[in-house]
Amino acid sequence: MKVFLEDQRATELFAADLAELLTEGDVLALSGDLGTGKSTLSRALLRHLAANPHLEVPSPTFTLLQTYDLPRLPVAHLDLYRIEEPEELEELGLDEYLENGVALIEWPEMGDPSYWPEALDLKLTEGTEPDTREIILTANSESWTNRLQRLAVRRALLQKTGWMDAEREHVQGDASMRTYFRLHKNGETVVFMDSPPAGPAPLLPSGKTYGETVHRAKDVTAFFAIGNALSDHGFRVPKRLAADPDHGLALLEDFGDQIITENGEAVKERYELAIDEIARLHSCKWKTELQADGKTHQLKPCDFEVLITEAELYLQWYLPHATGKPVTEQQHQDYVEAWKELLEPVLQSEPTLLLRDYHSPNIMWLPEESGLNKLGLIDYQDAMMGPAAYDVASLIYDARVDMPEDLQEHLLQRYCNLARKYQPIFDEMAFRKFVAVLALQRNAKILGAFVRLDKQLGKPKYMKMLPRIRSYVRQCFAQLGEVKLKPMFNVILLSNKTG
Structure with a gap:
């Protein structure tokens, strides 16, 4: 997957989109020459996860490791530029951090990739115009392959609807696979909903999955159809502002947090x-x-x-x-x-x-x-x-x-x-x-x-x-x-x- 970013703000917004996909055990391996934006992307990603645009994010160039105990996910930020032997990674305790958090690794080529075989590789390069950047994202696991596909269709809907340059704000979801974030632009807000189709699940003795047995929605059609019926009867449901039904995505009216x-x-x-x-x-x-x-x-x-x-x-x-x-x-x-x-x-x-x-x-x-x-x-x-x-x-x-x-x-x-x-x-x-x-x-x-x-x-x-x-x-x-x-x-x- 290749992404073109026209300026630093575009890089920061991309980092927020990427942060929305992170889960425990993830490793982001950021490579690229000096000045290509690795630290910019890392800083923006950490600030989005912290829901704090002013979070201090010092470079780990000399300390090698900086940790962040954030509400959503603990993060270990590593810079391996000055590492002398790949074996030093064991002393940093990377495995421990990945048990319940994620790792951002700058200059991963100075370490040993066998420590993070399923990492998402991000190669950053300067673009042809000043301040522009290109990122090539390479998945090394089925999980990241699937998530990059979600990232691409999410950003396509944002681009199509004119919300690509909006600020992102994480919204706490429920216990399901659905995820949400709020978009802020010119004093307006909308909620972005990602409701992926139900994936494979174990079969019960009946030969059906748990979701099939208890009639859980298989895709976003149920949400839209039931919402239409409720609205027709005069009940207040979020208005659908834009959608990509085939991929389970929608921009919805924002009801706020109360x-x-x-x-x-x-x-x-x-x-x-x-x-x-x-x-x-x-x-x-x-x-x-x-x-x-x-x-x-x-x-x-x-x-x-x-x-x-x-x-x-x-x-x-x-x-x-x-x-x-x-x-x-x-x-x-x-x-x-x-x-x-x-x-x-x-x-x-x-x-x-x-x-x-x-x-x-x-x-x-x-x-x-x-x-x-x-x-x-x-x-x-x-x-x-x-x-x-x-x-x-x-x-x-x-x-x-x-x-x-x-x-x-x-x-x-x-x-x-x-x-x-x-x-x-x-x-x-x-x-x-x-x-x-x-x-x-x-x-x-x-x-x-x-x-x-x-x-x-x-x-x-x-x-x-x-x-x-x-x-x-x-x-x-x-x-x-x-x-x-x-x-x-x-x-x-x-x-x-x-x-």
């Missing part, structure tokens, strides 16, 4: 609007075939296979983590049968649009708007048709927020009062039980998913939420009473842990 919580705490007035919003959504009639970009997206049913496959994450990941013992086949059979008993009446309720992740990070607060338009919806691409209680449970048993029980009850009663207005027949007692059942199912899934993120994918930050989720599990069983499923959660229910 959500329905403030300083990590639930704001009652905002949550009341969120309950009003979901009650109105459940009162609408929804088509199951939705359109976007000439393609049809089918809303799939939230059935027992979906819910048990999600709930089994608790058995597969959380229970072995908590007990130190593998789950037996008999435990698995008992678990599935107990869930069947609980979920059967829930799944007989009238299906509606189920947004699936209707909780604080995905409900934006738009204070300049009025009424229900104060809420902006995002992250709805995995929506299904299913029981209304699911999204209510998702909101009031939010894994990321300590929800006081009196606020939970207030919101649940508010929903029930609205449901009676919208529905000719509404069984409040049954609905309350359904909310408890689905809150338990969601939190069982989340317990397993968060342990998996830590153990398998090296993302430990989600583990700090486990005490809150365990508390929600106890709340659910307090409402459900003595059900067959209860013994499978004794590791939580009988624990002396307060969380």
Whole structure:
């Protein structure tokens, strides 16, 4: 891949684009003559990762190594120009830095490339005009080959839409493969979304992948189609400003950073609007075939296979983590049968649009708007048709927020009062039980998913939420009473842990 950069600012913006692709264990090997811009690119990349345009980035020419403990990724910045023997790399401890961070290596030719066989090589040269540069990027791994392809299509969309010279700002994403960054230009901002198609995944005994079984979106069509349907019914979703649907890219209206919580705490007035919003959504009639970009997206049913496959994450990941013992086949059979008993009446309720992740990070607060338009919806691409209680449970048993029980009850009663207005027949007692059942199912899934993120994918930050989720599990069983499923959660229910 060859990139032409017309000036220093273009080099700095390219560095920000490259920084958005970095992950643990990456090595960037920057070669080129003196004055070709290696330090400029390194400095800009570090400042983008630090979200600090004024970060001091001294040259490691004499120290050989400079380290940065940055919030997103620790970075080791090396300059090997003065290294005398390649073996000195062992003394620098490069392997240790790569366990959970990345390395930027200037003058890599002075070292031993066998230490970084899968590095991304960047060869910088001066261009034909003053201040211009050319960079040739060479991938030495399938991962970098794929990421360079993403880099090329991202920059092509930026160029096409006139946003190439905009400042980049990283936006914290979710636990999925989607990534986001904000673009600033002439007082305007937009959000760049990269939603790559789902890649290969292990097969379950059913012969389908986990994503296929639980109806996760395969590509960006689902996001656009469901967004269109929500907008048609008057719900506030980000406007699509430009897109490359074939590659899963879009420029979206920027809803800002405010959500329905403030300083990590639930704001009652905002949550009341969120309950009003979901009650109105459940009162609408929804088509199951939705359109976007000439393609049809089918809303799939939230059935027992979906819910048990999600709930089994608790058995597969959380229970072995908590007990130190593998789950037996008999435990698995008992678990599935107990869930069947609980979920059967829930799944007989009238299906509606189920947004699936209707909780604080995905409900934006738009204070300049009025009424229900104060809420902006995002992250709805995995929506299904299913029981209304699911999204209510998702909101009031939010894994990321300590929800006081009196606020939970207030919101649940508010929903029930609205449901009676919208529905000719509404069984409040049954609905309350359904909310408890689905809150338990969601939190069982989340317990397993968060342990998996830590153990398998090296993302430990989600583990700090486990005490809150365990508390929600106890709340659910307090409402459900003595059900067959209860013994499978004794590791939580009988624990002396307060969380």
